Amino acid sequence: MKIIVIFLLLIGLTQSNSQTGGKNKMEIDILFQKYNQPNTPGAAVLIAKEGEELYKKGFGYANLEENIPVTPTTYFRLASVSKQFTAACILKLIEAGKLKLTTTLTELFNNFPAYGSEITIEHLLNHTSGLIDYEDLIPDTTTMQVKDIDVLNMMKTQTKTYFEPGTEYKYSNSAYALLALIVENISGKRYASFLHENILEPLGMNGTVAFENGISTVPNRAYGYSRKDDGFVRTDQSITSAVLGDGGIYSSIEDLMKWEAFLFTEKILKKKTIEQATTRKPFKNGKMNDYGYGWFLKKYEDKEVVYHTGDTKGFRTVLYRIPSERILIIVLVNRNEGEMEELAEKILEESGLLKK
Numbered sequence: 001m002k003i004i005v006i007f008l009l010l011i012g013l014t015q016s017n018s019q020t021g022g023k024n025k026m027e028i029d030i031l032f033q034k035y036n037q038p039n040t041p042g043a044a045v046l047i048a049k050e051g052e053e054l055y056k057k058g059f060g061y062a063n064l065e066e067n068i069p070v071t072p073t074t075y076f077r078l079a080s081v082s083k084q085f086t087a088a089c090i091l092k093l094i095e096a097g098k099l100k101l102t103t104t105l106t107e108l109f110n111n112f113p114a115y116g117s118e119i120t121i122e123h124l125l126n127h128t129s130g131l132i133d134y135e136d137l138i139p140d141t142t143t144m145q146v147k148d149i150d151v152l153n154m155m156k157t158q159t160k161t162y163f164e165p166g167t168e169y170k171y172s173n174s175a176y177a178l179l180a181l182i183v184e185n186i187s188g189k190r191y192a193s194f195l196h197e198n199i200l201e202p203l204g205m206n207g208t209v210a211f212e213n214g215i216s217t218v219p220n221r222a223y224g225y226s227r228k229d230d231g232f233v234r235t236d237q238s239i240t241s242a243v244l245g246d247g248g249i250y251s252s253i254e255d256l257m258k259w260e261a262f263l264f265t266e267k268i269l270k271k272k273t274i275e276q277a278t279t280r281k282p283f284k285n286g287k288m289n290d291y292g293y294g295w296f297l298k299k300y301e302d303k304e305v306v307y308h309t310g311d312t313k314g315f316r317t318v319l320y321r322i323p324s325e326r327i328l329i330i331v332l333v334n335r336n337e338g339e340m341e342e343l344a345e346k347i348l349e350e351s352g353l354l355k356k
Contacts, residue, residue, distance in 0.1 A: 056253065082176075082246065082310070083308060205259060315332075
């Protein structure tokens with residue numbers, strides 16, 4: 001009987017290894033060697049297929065000053081990976097009949113300039129609004145952190161957009177700051193509260209938070225760092241770090257695994273809505289936009305990929321999905337360097353999850 005049990009265990013281990021293309025997990029470890037050195041900021045990595053975790057590991061340190069290591073439950077600032085959560089909040093309100101994709105900025109904000117009458121919710125979601133980048137409008141003398149409401153006030157000082165809305169793609173942090181404020185205006189709740197009550201809590205993402213200094217806390221928090229000389233210095237916050245809608249959420253690889261799982265259910269949003277959020281839409285000239293509602297869209301080999309990267313002071317992040325294969329790769333890094341899309345695809349290659 002014992003021999004049979006051992007034999008079955010060995011079969012299970014072999015099958016688990018074959019799911020990663022027969023590659024030794026040490027090959028993934030090697031990719032992250034530089035994150036696993038003494039006194040260096042680290043990384044958290046998760047690889048899953050069909051809802052099963054195949055690789056989950058922390059490297060390096062979340063807090064250099066206190067020698068706290070990164071673990072799978074370390075919470076990193078997501079930067080622009082946050083945008084998919086802001087989009088989900090908006091889509092939740094649309095499903096509830098409180099908004100439409102065609103609702104315009106002048107309908108949503110009092111005293112918004114006339115150019116806002118041509119900008120719809122959909123333009124904000126898929127970066128076709130042409131809104132001026134708020135980062136370029138911040139005075140050099142600014143010392144207080146900018147917040148979402150400040151972005152709205154900046155947009156109100158403008159009289160035009162970069163281009164006619166709907167005709168081009170230009171990545172817009174301004175758009176997602178306004179989307180967070182729209183969530184607040186329509187729901188009557190703080191963006192962070194609406195996000196928690198309608199998305200995070202139902203999914204059991206208990207530590208994930210739209211961080212507001214003095215209001216909320218981040219559990220097991222990773223701090224951001226930048227390289228200087230032969231070491232690293234803490235560069236955790238920038239002047240724009242308090243803007244929530246475009247990049248202010250903190251999460252862990254374990255919580256993000258729960259988020260990915262919801263995308264194959266109707267627990268938060270209807271299947272039709274999720275498909276709409278991850279489908280290319282045409283510009284006015286008929287060409288297709290490779291950005292959905294909070295997601296970049298591309299092909300890797302012959303597979304459709306739905307993903308997002310994040311890049312902010314002290315952090316780099318990526319959530320990379322191949323829905324048809326139910327492949328998920330998450331990498332969260334607390335240092336100011338790294339090409340995350342390229343890294344995710346290197347992991348995909350090394351893992352062997354896509355059979356040739």
